[in-house]
Amino acid sequence: MTNPENNNKEYINDKFQRSALQVAEAQxxxxxxxxxxxxxxxxxxxSSGRYLAQPVYAPHPFPAFDRSSMDGFAVIAADTSAAGELNTVWLEVVEVIPCGAVASREITRGTAxxxxxxxxxxxxxxxxxxxEATESRIEDGVTYVGIRRPLEAGKHITPCGLELSTGDPVLPEGKLIGAGDIAVLAALGVPDVPVRRRPKVAVFATGSELLEVDEPLAxxxxxxxxxxxxEALIREAGGEPVRLGAIMDDLELARSRVQMALESYDLVLTTGGVSVGDYDIMGDLVREQTGDMLFNKIAMRPGSVTTAAVRGGTLLLALSGNPGACFVGFQLFARPVIGWMQGAAQPFLPEWTARLGAEYKRVDRFTRFVRARLEIREGVLYAYPAAVDESSVTVTIKDSDCLIIIPPDSGQLSAGDKVTVLKLPGEIRG
Amino acid sequence: MTNPENNNKEYINDKFQRSALQVAEAQxxxxxxxxxxxxxxxxxxxSSGRYLAQPVYAPHPFPAFDRSSMDGFAVIAADTSAAGELNTVWLEVVEVIPCGAVASREITRGTAxxxxxxxxxxxxxxxxxxxEATESRIEDGVTYVGIRRPLEAGKHITPCGLELSTGDPVLPEGKLIGAGDIAVLAALGVPDVPVRRRPKVAVFATGSELLEVDEPLAxxxxxxxxxxxxEALIREAGGEPVRLGAIMDDLELARSRVQMALESYDLVLTTGGVSVGDYDIMGDLVREQTGDMLFNKIAMRPGSVTTAAVRGGTLLLALSGNPGACFVGFQLFARPVIGWMQGAAQPFLPEWTARLGAEYKRVDRFTRFVRARLEIREGVLYAYPAAVDESSVTVTIKDSDCLIIIPPDSGQLSAGDKVTVLKLPGEIRG
Structure with a gap:
């Protein structure tokens, strides 16, 4: 008869000898x-959605010339000093300047x-x-403009360089390019924009329980x-996803496929196969060569099993197979990696303070990242935790626009308590 | 000698006989x-970024079966009722069930x-x-699991249908599809997603003052x-931009090019040529056939000259040529049109209440839409108006994440005052 105590050790003992890292340390x-x-x-x-690879400085003033901001008459202010309701000053209109044209002559005293x-x-x-503030008359084929009030110099002129002087910083390196940036780049004459290459990110799923989306349930x-x-999250972060299919529970095959991916892509993501269990193939794979393992346990829920290793300089990030944990793991670890590779100025999710919209009673020895829905009411930001936020739950991912950070020592929280939230990409629906 | 009064009328008089509409009425x-x-x-x-054309209901329960949420042993709770620290209950392990497999037999009393x-x-x-809460032993080739405490029924089982029952509504028609929606659609077996076609939106610029982005300044x-x-804004709204170049100041040519575009695309946008001026070609074009003009003046700044007409059932939206006014006009009018065409559940910019981050003194007889920057501090949303928000200004567009709505009667506003803001697409940087 075997000793049940001994025999059980290999089950009880975490075969990875994991020690839990804090999220920031893992990042x-x-x-x-x-x-x-x-x-x-x-x-x-x-260039929209790309990250600028170099800062942009103004190559010329902007606007590049003194620009009329009105339909009207360009005059010399001093000519109008005597104008009044009872004393119309008449100036000879010597030219018509359409938009895009350049005057053929200077304006001199008495002309407009x-x-x-x-x-x-x-x-x-x-x-x-x-x-609208002028009159006009034509006399002997000559047009005159009549002015009945004195003018200040500089009215209705947008001066050269109002927005930018030559050499002014316009866009910093690492800026995510949007429609407004494109307008400025166009105005400054940048037809081709220096950006960082998009990282190619390979995606593997593991597990013989997986069906493809077009297969009937079994x-x-x-x-x-x-x-x-x-794939959608990688695109959202600016990467190019490359789906490499499912890895079945064959360690040899998994090793060679992952190795090939590490040699071919900028980042390799896997989901599943990282929990403690008999068929946790990614865990086995990473464990084989512990020298290059970065971490295999994080003090967080969900996704504590998130694992990272480096092979030949390329990162392998093994996310949990539980959809909720996979989502959180991506946002906290894969997203900044994809951002750093592109030189993103803000690789992390924005961190905001919000008020808890409803009580949250769950406590944990690890930091929890709770899927939640944001609402803005009367200028105040509220975060409503999802009713069910088990790591295995899929449906609440779509209804979440932030993750509430619940530190291990926070105790039971009431509605109205201040919490820190990580804003997820996309619009707030509330 | 001509009468200057008469002669001036054609200048002073707004040739469009415009009457200003409120923004909501124009929409x-x-x-x-x-x-x-x-x-x-x-x-x-x-399917990411597309709008769902039909509601999605769950075709089967989700999860589709009672699922173990732990590595462990499936047992009958009643078998453990006598278990205790001093009384290990031993059950015969009759099967190993990996993920994705189905048990070959039922569990009966005394087995696990x-x-x-x-x-x-x-x-x-x-x-x-x-x-981790069990022991094991092997005896005569048979494995037994030892349990030292009584178990409740239902522990560590995610029941069939926990997230969704058959027929539950999952995603509504008009939902903008994101990564979380894709996860649910995959889980429910929707390999092809019914979405609305993207509107093809033609873009014309008008004005002989325009250079292309790769041309040297003149x-x-x-x-x-x-x-x-x-183009970037159209893409952001879900449309497909088609750039048709610049229209020079030739009314005949403009008419035929715009007419062709109206027959070929879902929406035609133009910029410039709508102000009161000698070369305001779009105004002339729209004025020609007033029967199908929807509006040509809106009680808003910037962009009061925004003009809309219908030809053969297709909308022509003539935006201001001033970059700031063009941007605001797009967000208020073109964006909802592109959204409606795709059945968007939320075609308008989200409307929030915020606190003014700095005073705003400018008053106007029209509603102002002031470019501004949002900041969230301690759970409160602040909106900082751009220092320069003239309609002609280009550079502040890139730094804005909302438009503050300043109604005509609001008077001078102080920091801390409540204002309504329209959230622009994209992330809040503050």
Whole structure:
């Protein structure tokens, strides 16, 4: 008869000898291996959602010339000093300046130019009077503009360089490019934008229980929802997902497929196979060569089993197979890695303070990242924890726009208590 | 000698006979012409950012079976009622059930099955005990599991249908599909997702002052920044931009090009040429056939000249040429149109209450939409108006994440005052 005590040890004992890291420490261990990718230039119209690889400085003043902000007449302010209700000053209109044209002559005392909104103010003129505030007459084929009040210099002129002087910093390196940035880059004449290459991120799922999304349900099986979710999350983070299918419970085959992926892609993500169990193949794989393991346990729920290793300089990030834990693990670890590779100025989820919308009673020895829904009411931000936030739950992921951070020592929390939340990408629906 | 009074009338008089509409009324006039586009099916992995064309109901319970949430043993709770520290109950382990497998037999009194996380709980068993809480021994080739405490039924089992029962509503029609939705659609076996076709949106710029982004600056000219900005905004709203270049100041040519675009695309946007001025070609174009003009003046700043007409059932939306006004006009009018065409559940920008971060003194007879930057501090949302928010200003667009709505009667506002803001798409940086 065997000794049940001894025999049980291999079950009870965590075969990975795991020691739990704090989240920030785990993120810090990943950073050295999230090397900045190379530059590439993309056409301006394809640059949305990319990260700028170089700071942009103004190559010229912007606006580049004194610009009329009104339809009216460009005049010399001093010419109007005697104007009044009873004393119309008449100036000879010597030119019409449409938008995009340049005056053929300077404005001199006693003359004016008809000028359109956006046109360059002619030399000599120092102010613009609105069309609606003038009269006009034509005499012997010559047009005169009549002005009945004195004008200050500089009215209705947007001066050269109002927005930017030459050399002003415009966009910092690492900025995520959006529509407003594209407008500025266009205005400053940047047809091709230096951005970081998008990281190619391989995705493996593990487990012989997995069905593809187009397969009919079968007893005991579940459809693989993590791989398509991760593809969408990788795209959202700026990466290019490459789906490499499912790894079955064959350690040899898994080793060679993961090895090939590590040699071919910038980052390899796996889901599943990291818990303590007989078929936890990713755990076995990582355990084989402990020299390059970065961590295999994090003081967090869900996703405490999240594991990371480096092989040949490339990161292997093994996320939990539980959909909720896989999602949280991606947001906390894969997302910053994909951001760092692109030089993102803000690789982490934004951290905000919010008020708890409802009580939260669950306590844990690890930090909890609770899926939650944000609402803004009367200028105050409320976070409502999902009713069910088990790591295995899939449905609440879609209804969450933030993760509430519940530290281990926070005790039971009441509605109205202040909490820290991590804002998830996308719009707040509340 | 001509009468200057008479002669001036054509300048002073607004040639469009404009009467200013409120923003909501202008939006309502657009809606009947923003017809819902047809369905199409896209592969699940391409569905991110699309709008669901049909509601999704659960085709089966989810999870689809009683699932073990632990590595351990599936047992009958009643078998453990006599267990205690001094009375180990030993059950015969009759089977090992990996994830994805189905038990070959029922659990009967006195027996147990070794079961992995995620595996289907075998018939007969009604509870799962964690591996770590058990002992084991092997006797005559038979494995026994030892249990030292009584178990309740239902422990560590995620019951069939916990998240969804058959027929439960999962995703509503008009939902913008994100990573969390993709996870649910995958789990429920939806490989092809019914979405609305993306609207094809043509973009014209008007004005002979415009240079392309790759052209060197020339006196009096500016680079066309509105067209690339609009392309990015159209994509952000879910549309497919089609850039049709610049329209020069030739009414005949403009008419035929706009007409062709109206016949070929779902929506036509133009920028510029809508102000009162000699070369305001879009105004002239729209004025030609006033029967189908929806509006040509809105009680808003910037962008009061925003103009809309319908030709052959297709909307022509003429935005201001001023970059700031073009941006605001897009967000308030083009964005909901592009959303309605896709059946978006939330076509408008989200409306929040915030506190003003700094005073705002400018008053106007029209509602102002002031570009601003949001910050969340201690759970409170603050909106900081841009220092310069002239309609012609380009640079502040990139730094804005909301528009503060300043009604005409609001008077001078102080820091801390409550204001309504429209959240712009994208992440809050503050």
């Amino acid at each position: 810090a261990r990943l950073k050295p291996y999230a090397a900045l990718l190379t530059h590439e230039e993309v056409p301006l119209t394809c 130019a008809r000028i359109m909104t956006g046109a360059q103010v002619p030399g000599g003129a120092d102010t613009v009077i609105m069309l 007893p005991g099986k579940i459809r693989n929802s993590n791989s398509p979710m991760l | 309502a006039r657009l809606k009947p012409y923003a017809a819902l586009l047809t369905h199409e099916e896209v592969p699940l992995t391409c 099955a070794r079961i992995m996380t995620g595996a289907q709980v075998p018939g007969g068993a009604d509870t799962v005990i964690m591996l 006196p009096g000219k500016i680079r066309n920044s509105n067209s690339p900005m609009l």
